[in-house]
Amino acid sequence: MTKISMKTPLVEIDGDEMTRIIWKMIKEDLICPYVDLNTEYYDLGLPKRDETSDQITKDAANAIKKYHVGVKCATITPNAQRVEEYKLHDMYKSPNGTIRAILDGTVFRAPITLDCLAPSVRTWKKPITIARHAYGDIYKCTEYRVPENGKAKLSFENAKGEEVFSQEVFDFKCPGVLMATYNKDDSIESFARACFQYAVDTKQSLWFSTKDTIAKKYDGQFKEIFANVYEKEYKAKFEELGIEYFYTLIDDAVARVIRSEGGFIWACKNYDGDVMSDMVATAFGSLAMMTSVLVSPDGNYEYEAAHGTVTRHYYKHLKGEKTSTNCMATLFAWTGALRKRGELDGNNELMAFADKLEKASLDTISSGFMTKDLAALCDLPNITTLNTEEFILKIKETLDKAM
DSSP states (O other): OOOBOOSSOEEEEEOOHHHHHHHHHHIIIIITTTBOOOEEEEEOSHHHHHHTTTHHHHHHHHHHHHHSEEEEOOOOOOOHHHHHHHTOSSOOOOHHHHHHHHHTOEEEEEEOOOTTBOOSSTTOOSOOEEEEEOSSGGGGOEEEEEOSSEEEEEEEEOTTSOEEEEEEEEEESSOEEEEEOOOOHHHHHHHHHHHHHHHHHHTOOEEEEEOTTTSTTHHHHHHHHHHHHIIIIIHHHHHHHTOOEEEEEHHHHHHHHHHSOOOSEEEEOHHHHHHHHHHHHHHHTOTTSEEEEEEOTTSOEEEEOSSOOOHHHHHHHHTTOOOOOOOHHHHHHHHHHHHHHHHHHTOHHHHHHHHHHHHHHHHHHHTTEEOHHHHTTBOOSSOEEOOHHHHHHHHHHHHHHHO
């Protein structure tokens, strides 16, 4: 069989632990036999990030700006335990947070659904897409460990060097912790437009939630910008399509989402989106059954697995034990990136291959062959539980028949 050619490279961003092992399997068994894969490779495994003082993460983000499409493996965001384990020189920030800050995009996450996998929430009948603002907030925060008594202040100095605002945050009478976060109007506006446009493109209603009753200025600015963009640019389109823009507080939104039947986009601030996307993914079946794409306002796309590096399975793998790790999110990151690369290059063969690979993976599960996490949730009468490698090879078997 002649392999499908690729005109322009996509940015390949490797990661850590078990997902790194799965990444290699997917490439070798499900992509390279069919596609003459053309990538610009960046290794964001922790050792390489430490070796480059995390410069490689910035280089990878800038490469996506150059080639417009990237695919990313799950990576470790180190805490104190990881610093000790990997003997790191620094407790580096989230690679995802760094990349998102450079690309300034919106993350759209939607569950991969199958008829044989019923959601845990019995009212849900349609997928719920999480739109996550991918800039600022705690992912780019400044933190300080307060070691002694003293006063913490928030101040702002204008471009002329004049202090125009200063306010006491807290008078510490004992040690504690301190954190400052920020955001930008233009990033919030990009987030709002991306959400409204995605709603129009997919003909789904858009819900947006913050906590402006508490963070009156910070969250209040999000609420106001969304309202202005909607009124000026999207209200007529929404009314024409018969879809709704709905704002509510984050706690009310959670209650409404649980009672809903799904079928809408839920826009969340950065941290809220991080948490709620995991909730939605788990309730629909598995964290490994969630697509994730970062879309930037200037036309850049980064596809990734929405879950972590599956550390527990990795330690078993190192002992030589077989694991049943669900690879679907990582696989759909690859298919999403290949499809977008094909779309931007006018490469119909590459787009068709991405569609066939996704269908092969879904057909494999629907036929009763799946990983352990899905077997516990599946409604099918006859199920064969496979380990990671067996599952990937079963998908290949299904794909070969389709090709």
